[in-house]
Amino acid sequence: NAGVTQTPKFRVLKTGQSMTLLCAQDMNHEYMYWYRQDPGMGLRLIHYSVGEGTTAKGEVPDGYNVSRLKKQNFLLGLESAAPSQTSVYFCASTRTGVYYGYTFGSGTRLTVV
Amino acid sequence: GENVEQHPSTLSVQEGDSAVIKCTYSDSASNYFPWYKQELGKRPQLIIDIRSNVGEKKDQRIAVTLNKTAKHFSLHITETQPEDSAVYFCAAISYGGATNKLIFGTGTLLAVQP
Numbered sequence: 001n002a003g004v005t006q007t008p009k010f011r012v013l014k015t016g017q018s019m020t021l022l023c024a025q026d027m028n029h030e031y032m033y034w035y036r037q038d039p040g041m042g043l044r045l046i047h048y049s050v051g052e053g054t055t056a057k058g059e060v061p062d063g064y065n066v067s068r069l070k071k072q073n074f075l076l077g078l079e080s081a082a083p084s085q086t087s088v089y090f091c092a093s094t095r096t097g098v099y100y101g102y103t104f105g106s107g108t109r110l111t112v113v
Numbered sequence: 114g115e116n117v118e119q120h121p122s123t124l125s126v127q128e129g130d131s132a133v134i135k136c137t138y139s140d141s142a143s144n145y146f147p148w149y150k151q152e153l154g155k156r157p158q159l160i161i162d163i164r165s166n167v168g169e170k171k172d173q174r175i176a177v178t179l180n181k182t183a184k185h186f187s188l189h190i191t192e193t194q195p196e197d198s199a200v201y202f203c204a205a206i207s208y209g210g211a212t213n214k215l216i217f218g219t220g221t222l223l224a225v226q227p
Contacts, residue, residue, distance in 0.1 A: 031213050040122065042202060042219040043157070050212055058214070059114075090156065094213055101147055102215055104156040 002026055006091050006105035013081045013112045021076040021108050023091030029103070031094045032074040033058075034066065036087040037107075043090060049074055081112045115140040117205050119218025126193050127226050134221045136203035137185040143205040146186045147215070148177060151200045160201075161188070193225045 004025045013019055023032065030051050035043040045058030047066040055066045063085060065077045074093075078085060091105040116139040126132050138146075144165040149157035163170045163177045163186065170177050174193075179186040190197055203218040 033215070035217075040219060042119075043217040045214060045216070048212065048214060056212070092215075094215075096213070101159040101162060104158075106156050 004091055004093055004103050004105040006089075006108050008108060009106065010109050011111070013078075013110065015081060015083060015112060017081050018077070018079050019081065019110075020078075021089055021091075021110075023074045023076070023093075023105055025072055025074075025093045025103070027093065027095070027103065028071070029093035029095045030071075031096070032068065033092045033102070034064075034074065034076045035090045035092065036060065036085075037090060038087050046076065046089075081110075083112045086110060086112045115143060115205055115207070115214075115216040117203060117216050117218040119203050119221060121221060122219065123222045123224070125224045125226060128193060128195060130193055132188075132190040132193055132197070132223055132225075134188045134201055134203065134223075135185060136187070136205075136218050137183075138205040138216075139184065140205070140207065141184065142207040145206045146177070146179060147204050147206075148175075148188050149202045149204065149217075151202065151220075153199075157202060190223075193223075195225050195227050198223055198225045 007022045033048040034046040044060045049055045049068040052071040067075045089108045092102040119136045147162035150160045151157045176189045200220045204215045206215045
């Protein structure tokens, strides 16, 4: 049982390049989320999904796209990276039903130069 | 939507002293309030949580209090130790809703001086 796995862990991009961050969970969780973490700003929600095939915008969705074709995977895409997207990205998942905390991935540190 | 404010942004205490971090939330529908601890370079880890039908919860040296009327909740750490040094985040969520979105405060950097 790996929990939530994020790949890659580190990446350096040039401005204008594209990339996809992968989040995979093996807990059969319905809900999945992508956050970005910047100094002094906490964790801000980018996009989220409440089930396979569904996605929705969070607080800071501009410049990102997501897809959830399979229940266990949630992909975050940057079509044309900008220096403002330099951040640490965390994926998280949770389930429906009773109160249950989030399970976080280990994070992806992305630098856009 | 929900907005969570957290204070202070930095907190320095002497080992053995107590530390208090305060948060306020805006959405009266929020019903679950977790606290996360994040050590440098690591993922956030849940340390304690409280539901809206409870006023206080303790777990050894940490406790959380909730005032639903005032929409604020606080984390209390007693007898602080150097290993308590980390960034702490409060969060609020309306669990059982359509989205289960967790909204975080901006974090408090706690430094425990030996």
